[in-house]
Amino acid sequence: MKEKVLMKGNEAIAEAAILAGCRHYFGYPITPQTEVAAYMAKKMPKIGGTFLQAESEIAAINMVYGVASTGKPSMTSSSSPGISLKCEGISYLAGADLPALIVDVQRGGPGLGGIQPSQSDYFLATRGPGHGDFHVLVFAPASVQEMADLTGRALHLAWKYRMPAMLLADGTMGQMMEPVELPEEHEAFGTDNPWAAVGTGMKRPHNIINSLELSPERLEEKNVERFERYAEIEKNECAWEEYRMEDAEICIVSYGITARISRNAIVAARAEGIKVGMIRPITLWPFPAEPLLAAADKVDSFLCVELNMGQMKDDLELAIRCRKPVDLCYRVGGMIPTSDEVLDHIRALAEGGR
Amino acid sequence: MADHEIVIAGFGGQGLLFAGKVLAYAGLLEGRELSWLPSYGPEMRGGTANCNVILSDTPVGSPIVQHPNVLVVMNAPSLDKYEPLVAPGGKIFVDSTLVTRKVERTDVDVFYVPATQMAADRGMHDLANMVLLGTVLRETGCVGEETIDEALRHVIPARKAHLFDANKAAIEAGKGYVSAA
Numbered sequence: 459m460k461e462k463v464l465m466k467g468n469e470a471i472a473e474a475a476i477l478a479g480c481r482h483y484f485g486y487p488i489t490p491q492t493e494v495a496a497y498m499a500k501k502m503p504k505i506g507g508t509f510l511q512a513e514s515e516i517a518a519i520n521m522v523y524g525v526a527s528t529g530k531p532s533m534t535s536s537s538s539p540g541i542s543l544k545c546e547g548i549s550y551l552a553g554a555d556l557p558a559l560i561v562d563v564q565r566g567g568p569g570l571g572g573i574q575p576s577q578s579d580y581f582l583a584t585r586g587p588g589h590g591d592f593h594v595l596v597f598a599p600a601s602v603q604e605m606a607d608l609t610g611r612a613l614h615l616a617w618k619y620r621m622p623a624m625l626l627a628d629g630t631m632g633q634m635m636e637p638v639e640l641p642e643e644h645e646a647f648g649t650d651n652p653w654a655a656v657g658t659g660m661k662r663p664h665n666i667i668n669s670l671e672l673s674p675e676r677l678e679e680k681n682v683e684r685f686e687r688y689a690e691i692e693k694n695e696c697a698w699e700e701y702r703m704e705d706a707e708i709c710i711v712s713y714g715i716t717a718r719i720s721r722n723a724i725v726a727a728r729a730e731g732i733k734v735g736m737i738r739p740i741t742l743w744p745f746p747a748e749p750l751l752a753a754a755d756k757v758d759s760f761l762c763v764e765l766n767m768g769q770m771k772d773d774l775e776l777a778i779r780c781r782k783p784v785d786l787c788y789r790v791g792g793m794i795p796t797s798d799e800v801l802d803h804i805r806a807l808a809e810g811g812r
Numbered sequence: 813m814a815d816h817e818i819v820i821a822g823f824g825g826q827g828l829l830f831a832g833k834v835l836a837y838a839g840l841l842e843g844r845e846l847s848w849l850p851s852y853g854p855e856m857r858g859g860t861a862n863c864n865v866i867l868s869d870t871p872v873g874s875p876i877v878q879h880p881n882v883l884v885v886m887n888a889p890s891l892d893k894y895e896p897l898v899a900p901g902g903k904i905f906v907d908s909t910l911v912t913r914k915v916e917r918t919d920v921d922v923f924y925v926p927a928t929q930m931a932a933d934r935g936m937h938d939l940a941n942m943v944l945l946g947t948v949l950r951e952t953g954c955v956g957e958e959t960i961d962e963a964l965r966h967v968i969p970a971r972k973a974h975l976f977d978a979n980k981a982a983i984e985a986g987k988g989y990v991s992a993a
Contacts, residue, residue, distance in 0.1 A: 463840075464836060464840045489853060490853075573852070573853045630875065633849065634847055634848060634849040634850075635833075635836060635848040635849075636847050637840050637845075637846065718872075718874045719873070722873040722874045725873065796878045797873075
């Protein structure tokens, strides 16, 4: 086993991206993710990579588009307001079927909002961040270890499926330090990308990277083909973790920092004899609907714990086809529920069930 | 060993995050489960700041400390905010140079350490945090004495390596201080 190091979540993202072979980072500073850029600024010049502080978030995402067109891995990171700005570029990446990694360390919104942790970009991330019919892969880390591991996985799957991937973290995950075992250095993607625009050597037709398609017939075909790929992803790439679900009567569904808080509440509730467990989505798109639907046959109720007004609750109710009631425990605006608050919700559900 | 759920709170600039980092790094060296969570944002420039450190033998759930069993306060607003939240039987460490009021709770152990004055008397301005850390180490045993030196060497940035001895001396002063209560 490799030695563990103590790192902030934001630093773990940066180091893991480098270990996965990413040598191009473009960004613009914003709290609470600036450590990603700071780490890249220090490290990239030393390893022959590129760190570039762009003039804006929009410039940064389009630089990512440029590097992605050559088949090379590149990434950008920001926090909620900056991600809004990047949405046009993300839509273009999706339209041109280009792989890239976008990191969103969420803060409270809408608008400039605040700088404290939030999960209020759930809809933005999971519904395709930008105009048009598309998805991006969305990963929700719940530890500094997962900040590192899922960064590598996101890059790998972005290349495998030729689409943008988003790491959807929050201010707490970005700022906290935990021991982390860094992944081995590995190439997360193919070095030979037959679609890349890297020069023909006068030996093959041009590769054209473009999201413009003026023929409706051809554009329809492209959209349909893309959704066939999405169906494959939904079948193969869902990731989740189950905790104390063996005999659970109440199922908490939560991701990121709120899943960590819920874990404490579950331990406390179990000590009171309440049978509660958790299904923690690790991928938010594709959403792990299958294990949730299976759980709907066993539990009495669900409790969604989020730092937004219940955005994932919609996906949860769809996944379980409204077979069981779904309650919501939330705080917003940068506020975070205590484990006691979650415990109170669990108690109320347990009372109601008796 | 029981979990140590630690809150270190005061003004930005007092080295609260640094003191927490030393504890976290010592925990790492001892192979313990741990988390370190800072407050961030404008409070880092003079407002009220804090850091949460959890040292445990089992995986850490929430990194947010709700009921600390070790509280270190370096200003009055932090004592007001965190005193009611301390777990019964917990330990409160007060920089009594900066916080003049007494702790009202009777179900906790309290240690008044004039850390800012002690640091100033020794010509170690800005090291009141390490003085308090010394008392915390003595009273809680949350990390071993021998790992603190190595943790300090890791956490002090290379350009400030010459300050190791002063930090160490501040910790020793805090370890040796006996509260008048």
